[in-house]
Amino acid sequence: MATGRNHRPATSRSRGIPEATVARLPLYLRALTALSERSVPTVSSEELASAAGVNSAKLRKDFSYLGSYGTRGVGYDVEYLVYQISRELGLTQDWPVVIVGIGNLGAALANYGGFASRGFRVAALIDADPQLAGKPVAGIPVQHTDELEKIVAENGVSIGVIATPAGAAQQVCDRLVAAGITSILNFAPTVLSVPEGVDVRKVDLSIELQILAFHEQRKAGEEPATAPAEVDTAPPAAPPAVAVTKRPPESGPDGDLPAVMPA
Amino acid sequence: MATGRNHRPATSRSRGIPEATVARLPLYLRALTALSERSVPTVSSEELASAAGVNSAKLRKDFSYLGSYGTRGVGYDVEYLVYQISRELGLTQDWPVVIVGIGNLGAALANYGGFASRGFRVAALIDADPQLAGKPVAGIPVQHTDELEKIVAENGVSIGVIATPAGAAQQVCDRLVAAGITSILNFAPTVLSVPEGVDVRKVDLSIELQILAFHEQRKAGEEPATAPAEVDTAPPAAPPAVAVTKRPPESGPDGDLPAVMPA
DNA sequence: CGATGTGAATTACTTCACAGCC
DNA sequence: GGCTGTGAAGTAATTCACATCG
Numbered sequence: 285m286a287t288g289r290n291h292r293p294a295t296s297r298s299r300g301i302p303e304a305t306v307a308r309l310p311l312y313l314r315a316l317t318a319l320s321e322r323s324v325p326t327v328s329s330e331e332l333a334s335a336a337g338v339n340s341a342k343l344r345k346d347f348s349y350l351g352s353y354g355t356r357g358v359g360y361d362v363e364y365l366v367y368q369i370s371r372e373l374g375l376t377q378d379w380p381v382v383i384v385g386i387g388n389l390g391a392a393l394a395n396y397g398g399f400a401s402r403g404f405r406v407a408a409l410i411d412a413d414p415q416l417a418g419k420p421v422a423g424i425p426v427q428h429t430d431e432l433e434k435i436v437a438e439n440g441v442s443i444g445v446i447a448t449p450a451g452a453a454q455q456v457c458d459r460l461v462a463a464g465i466t467s468i469l470n471f472a473p474t475v476l477s478v479p480e481g482v483d484v485r486k487v488d489l490s491i492e493l494q495i496l497a498f499h500e501q502r503k504a505g506e507e508p509a510t511a512p513a514e515v516d517t518a519p520p521a522a523p524p525a526v527a528v529t530k531r532p533p534e535s536g537p538d539g540d541l542p543a544v545m546p547a
Numbered sequence: 548m549a550t551g552r553n554h555r556p557a558t559s560r561s562r563g564i565p566e567a568t569v570a571r572l573p574l575y576l577r578a579l580t581a582l583s584e585r586s587v588p589t590v591s592s593e594e595l596a597s598a599a600g601v602n603s604a605k606l607r608k609d610f611s612y613l614g615s616y617g618t619r620g621v622g623y624d625v626e627y628l629v630y631q632i633s634r635e636l637g638l639t640q641d642w643p644v645v646i647v648g649i650g651n652l653g654a655a656l657a658n659y660g661g662f663a664s665r666g667f668r669v670a671a672l673i674d675a676d677p678q679l680a681g682k683p684v685a686g687i688p689v690q691h692t693d694e695l696e697k698i699v700a701e702n703g704v705s706i707g708v709i710a711t712p713a714g715a716a717q718q719v720c721d722r723l724v725a726a727g728i729t730s731i732l733n734f735a736p737t738v739l740s741v742p743e744g745v746d747v748r749k750v751d752l753s754i755e756l757q758i759l760a761f762h763e764q765r766k767a768g769e770e771p772a773t774a775p776a777e778v779d780t781a782p783p784a785a786p787p788a789v790a791v792t793k794r795p796p797e798s799g800p801d802g803d804l805p806a807v808m809p810a
Numbered sequence: 811c812g813a814t815g816t817g818a819a820t821t822a823c824t825t826c827a828c829a830g831c832c
Numbered sequence: 833g834g835c836t837g838t839g840a841a842g843t844a845a846t847t848c849a850c851a852t853c854g
Binding site for chain 3: 611
């Protein structure tokens, strides 16, 4: 999972609920909603935990931070729990969202079904390309970046999604923040710097793959499983030696870095 | 960020490097590569940490798990560190990857620049829609799901990306695993169950937004900032009361759940 | 002197195990 | 009897602070 935070020192959980617990609430909510749709009235911590992919002790501990919503000897009332978690997550409100950067990814996000439900509403799509302006994506007309501030203000938007190329991300971020946005979901492969009080979460495909590669590499040593093709890589001439000696720009063992998003 | 794991009990770090550290290595690598491109020869823990968005103590501790690659009084040799981290992450190998589910999102992923670099190579695009078969996306012809096993075997693929609708994800996952894949990056909003030894990481847009909403809700109480539109939500009639009493299916405070991906 | 590398202290998170209540 | 709720124990991650060395 790729994520990022930005809070008061990390301690001082926003009202006693640990970050790790908050991150799991949406998981529980999804599992509960599925049960709700099947009209299942109650569920035990064991069952729900299994559906959410965690262990039951963790789930019970998580719920204990919200309050005592279960019934001993029985389990949890599905509908009631759905409501309590929704409320805790702030999903009983309407959250207008703007997506900036309507390339491949931005379009995918705009079309994402999970967006519409659960209180999130795509209030506007924004792109710097004048060619796109006016064209509808997922039924919503794309607007030009010039309108950004106006759009945010008029719709009372407080959550922004950045799906631009890496190069444009910080600039877009600054404008979003200046316009009043206080939560950002960033898909561009860059570290965004934001003022105190603004939350940033990051989703980074490349990072996730690299983490998988790390573990995959370990496995290779153990089992003679599907072995990836070896590739020649000149071990770089440099031990942590003389240091300040600037080596010629024939560049290290790697070629380029990505950094550019689909846009 | 949305992520997921699947390992030996969580303890037993794969050779001494903590999970949390592994998750940050790609961040360092990106920052270092940017420095490398600007031909910066050395960097201090302070500078690099700032570029990667972490604090310097954490960065030094992280690097200490890899070895002593710095020079006291000076800092780290950029090129050398790029190589060491790349090697540690397994990026000096070639990793063929298949993407299953070429909808909006799958296409965005196929076009993602960050894929091609850093050792990841899109070996194939796979979709269940016969209409798509043969059509090129990002220059790569889409192949039909029937070919899945053959493609994985012939290309020695060990990493699979699932970008299908939620309903198809588990089934696709099972086939990938049966075909020999041992690492999965899952974009579908479902909990995948996999056998021991298979790694799953999850990227879930909806979850990230919900976490943002949680924190956003907190802020609203403090500063009179951009307030989201209140929406009427009938507080559910049920206290954690009688429990087993199945309430009428007039459903809870929420309408539907998403669960369906762009496809 | 200046910046790394790292034990020790702190804080966060998870898991255990069982008392308490329906 | 069965399952929740939670202190206590255990484990992981972060931060501190300083000895160490180029």
